[in-house]
Amino acid sequence: MGYVSPSSLMDIFNLLKACCSPSCNYIMTYDGTFSSLASEVGQLKDKSSDVKRDVEAATRDGMTPRSEVLGWLSSVQDMEGEAESIERKYNQKIKCLCSFPLNICSAYRLRNRAEAALATIRELKQSAEFTKLSDNLNLTRSIKMPTTKTIGMDKVFEELQRHAKDDSLSVIGIHGMGGVGKTALLRRFNNDFPSETEADVVIFLELSIDYKLEEVQKSLFDRLSLTWQDEVTHRDRATKLFRVLSTLKFILLLDNLWEPLNYQVVGIPLPAPPSKCKIIFTTRTEDTCSHMGTEKMIKMECLEEEAAWNLFRNSARMDVIDADKNVRIEARDLVKECGGLPAALIVLAQAMAPKKTWEEWIHALTIMKDTPHQLPGMTNNVLSILKLSYDRLSSDNLRVCASYGALFEKGSWIYKYNIRDYWIGEGIIDNADTILDATRKTQFLLGILHAASLTVRVDDVYFTMHPMTRAMILWVQRECGKKENKWLVLNREQVKEENWRDAERISLGVNQIRELPETPQCPDLIFLNLEFNELLSKIPNGFFLHMPHLKILNLRNTSIQELPASIGNLVQLHYLDLSRTRITSLPKEMAALVNLKLLSLAFTTSLRIIPDQLFSSLRELQWLDMCDSYTGWREGQIWEGGVSFEELESLKRLRVIGITVSTLAALQNLCISPRLAAFTCWLYIEGCRDLTLFDIPSKDFHLENMLEVFCIRLHAMCELEEVVIGNLKPILQSLQQLRLSSLPKAKLVWRATFPSTLFKLEIDGCGAIDRLIKLEGEANGSGETVITIFPDLHTMVLRRLPELKSLSDGERILNFPSLKTIKVEDCPKLTKLTLVADGLKEIKCQRSWWEQLNWGDERTKSFEHLYNPMNID
Structure with a gap:
């Protein structure tokens, strides 16, 4: 290396x-x-x-x-x-x-x-x-629902569709009686929902009667395909529902709401207009609509006659109707018994489909009139459904109130003041301080029944009951058909004494009864109505011997002339109506009626004798009506005879009085009695020979003490020259009716400073009246061409006034802003309608008078469309 x-x-x-x-x-x-x-x-x-x-x-x-x-x-x-x-x-x-x-x-x-x-x-x-x-959710946009026929509902369906397309409406309520077709309408809306709309989902929920919060939330979770967890709280579920629905354009259809639904608690976002989201629901109760924040309410009415006939014919195949004219006639009558209620029409059609002979149809009509529950399907599919509304009333008292509608003739208009009086006798209205208080409570209770679809409002003073609702109540009161005689409600039929033994209520009004059973055994009877049996002139002596629990007895408009001594056996009696009878005297045995609350002797013009101290025995009496009745009031010492006002003053519970006086002394004594004056509601003055001037209120008679009087009638006084509405304040603020009749010299004069609360003015047989009212004092000198003195006047009746020429006074034109009805009869010189009445709805008169009016007059011509023919008996 x-x-x-x-x-x-x-x-x-x-x-x-x-x-x-x-x-x-x-x-x-x-x-x-x-x-x-x-x-x-x-x-x-x-x-x-x-x-x-x-x-x-x-x-x-x-x-x-x-x-x-x-x-x-x-x-x-x-x-x-x-x-x-x-x-x-x-x-x-x-x-x-x-x-x-x-x-x-x-x-x-x-x-x-x-x-x-x-x-x-x-x-x-x-x-x-x-x-x-x-x-978005993986949802089916809408799910079709099975439904029944909706014949005759096209108009209301189109209305619903129109409102559903209106972005300014978010909550729509559909209300009406049971069986009227609300569910069918809502299901049709669900099934026919237009595809071109922007809604993401249409949700249909049918709620049970007593639904629970969890039930509603579970249904929504299922429809929205959300995962349900039992351990999650209601609040958390509501949060999830709110979060999901807030992302959707939803149409929520809620069927059969009995109570208001709390949107927030469930988790339903309340749409704020303008919005494509809608909440549409059905209910039987109008109150539910109010509590649900409804912006539009749709009232479901029963079908008109022809639509009802078409639904009946289309609900089951019945060739026999086309083949047999006689069967067709009976079929038409059967349909009328249903009152246009779709549920009843469909059930009836199915029940009658197999019936082939005229005799079967005749028998079915008899059953439908008296005991419809005997027809197949009627109990389960109609009466039981209607009964739910009755059962849901909040108290037994309200159910009693509703039941009274079934005691009147089928289809009749029921006068709310008659019901008020019955409810006083029943004890539902008790201790009312004034007649106004009693009337207001009556109206309040009727309002609840109207809202629950158990009664039908006709106008401010009349209502009626649907025939199937009436049939349901009778079925319920007869223990669901087990005791047919428990409630005997018969019209134009003969009395059968053997049916009375088990009866609790008997209503035989508007019949042709001539004779009554001698001594009927009625241990449970509490209500007996015999009114408008004009052929009934006598009550047998022993008739009341075995009615120990009778509370209400109505003999109005019968021809009886006396009461039997057995009337004293009715110690539980609360209500006795003898009005418009021919009774001449009251028996001394009536003193035993110590629980009597209401006694009506109105228009008993033949009544002359009332036993001494009889009235003072009626210690529970609250209501005494003697209008156009007894006038023999004692004016001095006891030996003079007659009933004293002191007797009436002794009745500590007395709160409402209707009274007739025929002398100046009696009028003076009445007006200076603090209790009687304060409780007088109807004041009839007739035959006072010395009365030449009558002021309202009258300084001479201290009439200003009668603060509760709402009706004054002046009748048959030949010397009375002026009826003056004076200038004191207040002008009897409760006065609603003024009736002047058979006053040949009298004229009506206005001297007041303040407008009157008068609701109805009736002038009959006053030969000297040439103008409706003579203006004096400040009114005459005001310089105004158009004057309003009766701002609340609703009805004006003018009858047998041969000299009447004008409804105003000279150049002063009277304005009646609230006037709805004018009735004219036998006023030949009245040829012009010189008045201002922008709200006038009708002029009821004879054709002959109408045709002789001066139609060239501009004011008269403005009323030419208001003619309403009046038949003169």
């Missing part, structure tokens, strides 16, 4: 050093690279965890992660693996030797891998800001 000098070795070393120095420096400084890689990987893992969590949540919510997100997560997973591999080799081959590599080439390649990984990781971090992690 040759010799190498030291200087040569140094040269070689320096040459190697010069060659390797850049690479060695590169290797020696890669600690920073691996440190940066570890930091970036940690940040990427954190971001990846956030994205994974959101993707998992979206997946649980039934949504599909986007491909770019899944690809990014896959790349992240790959880079995490690469970083782990680099870190492992670094720890094994370099870090353990104090960062000095034994194999420089291997270390060089490792650092290159690290730098490449670092660049990729940084790119992944930058691309992690996704605008959308997942696509």
Whole structure:
């Protein structure tokens, strides 16, 4: 081996050093690279965890992660693996030797891998800001529902569709009685939902009567394909539902809501208009619509007669209807019994489909009128459905209130004041301080029944009951058909004494009854109505002997002339109506009626004798109506005869009085009695020979003490010349009705400063009246052409006024802003309608008078479209 000098070795070393120095420096400084890689990987893992969590949540919510997100997560997973591999080799081959590599080439390649990984990781971090992690729910847009026929519902269906397309409406409520077709309408809407709309999903939920929160949430989870977990709280489920539905344009259809649904608790976002989202629901109760934030309510009505006939014919194949004219007539009558209720029409059609003979159809009509539950399917598919509304009333008292509608004739209009009086007798309305309080409570209770679709409002004072609702109540009260005689409600039928024994309520009004059973055994009877049996003139002596629990007795509009002594057996009686009877005296046995609350003797014009101290025995009496009745009030000593006002004053519970007086002394005594004046609601003054001027209110008679009087009638006074509405304040603010009749010399004069609250003005047989009212004082001198003195007047009746020429006073035109009805009869000189009445709805009159009006007059011509024919008996 040759010799190498030291200087040569140094040269070689320096040459190697010069060659390797850049690479060695590169290797020696890669600690920073691996440190940066570890930091970036940690940040990427954190971001990846956030994205994974959101993707998992979206997946649980039934949504599909986007491909770019899944690809990014896959790349992240790959880079995490690469970083782990680099870190492992670094720890094994370099870090353990104090960062000095034994194999420089291997270390060089490792650092290159690290730098490449670092660049990729940084790119992944930058691309992690996704605008959308997942696509919409993987949902079926709508699911078809089975439905029944919707014949006759096209108009309301079009209305629903129109409102559903209106972006300004978000919550729509459909309400109506059971069986009217609300579910069929909503299902048709669901099935016919137009494909061109922007909604992402249509959700149909049919709720049970007493649905639970969990039940509603579970149904929504299932429909949205969300994962249900039993251990999750209601609140967390609501949060998830809210999050998912907030991303969708949804149409939520809720069928059969009995109680308001709390959107927030369930997790349903309440759409804020303008919005494509809608919540549409059906309910039987109008109150539910109000509590659900409804922006539009749709009332589902029963079908009109022809639509009902078409639904009946199309619900079952019945060739016999076309083949037999007589069967077709009976079929038409059967359809009318359903009152246009679709559920009843469909059930009836199915029941009658196999009936081929006229006799079968006749028998079915008899059953439908009296006991419809005997027809196949009627109990389960109609009456039981309607019963749900009855059962859902919040108290037994309300169910009693509803039941009263079934005691009236089918289809009749029920006067709310008659119901009020019955409810006083029943004890539902008790201790009302004024007649106004009693009327308001009646209206409140009726409002609940109307809202529950158990009664139907006709107008402000009348309501009715659907025939199938009435049939349902009778079926319920007869223990679901087990005791048919428990409630006897018969019209135009004969009395059968044997049916009375098990009866609790008997209503035989509007019949042709001439005779009553002698001594009927009625141990459970609490209600007996015999009104409008005008042929009934006598009640047998023993008739009331065996009715120990009778509470309500109505004999109104019968021809009875006296009550039997057995009336004294009715010690539980609360209500006795003898109005418009021919009774001449009250028996002394009535003193036993110590629980009587309401006694009506109104329009008993033949009543002359009332036993002394009879009234003072009726210690529970709250309501006494003697309008157009007894006038024999005692004015002096006891030997003069008659009933004293002191007797009435002794009745501590008395709150409402209707009274008739015929002398100035009786009127004076009435008005100065603090209790009687305060409780007088109806004041009838008739036959006062010395009365020539009557002021309302009257200073002479202290009429201003009668703050609760709402009706004043002045009748048959030949010397009365003026009826003056005076200028005191207030002008009897409760006065609503003023009736002037048979006053040949009287004129109506206005001297007041303040408008009157009068609601109805009736003038009949007042021969001297040539203008409606004579204006005096400030009204006459006001200089105004148009004057309003009766701003609340609703009805004006003008009858037998031979000199009446004008409805105003000279140049002063009267304005009646609230007037709805004018009735005119036998007013031959009234040829112009000189008044202002922008709200007038009808002028009821005879055609002969209408045709003789001066239609050339501009004001008269403005009313030419308001004619309503009136038949004069």
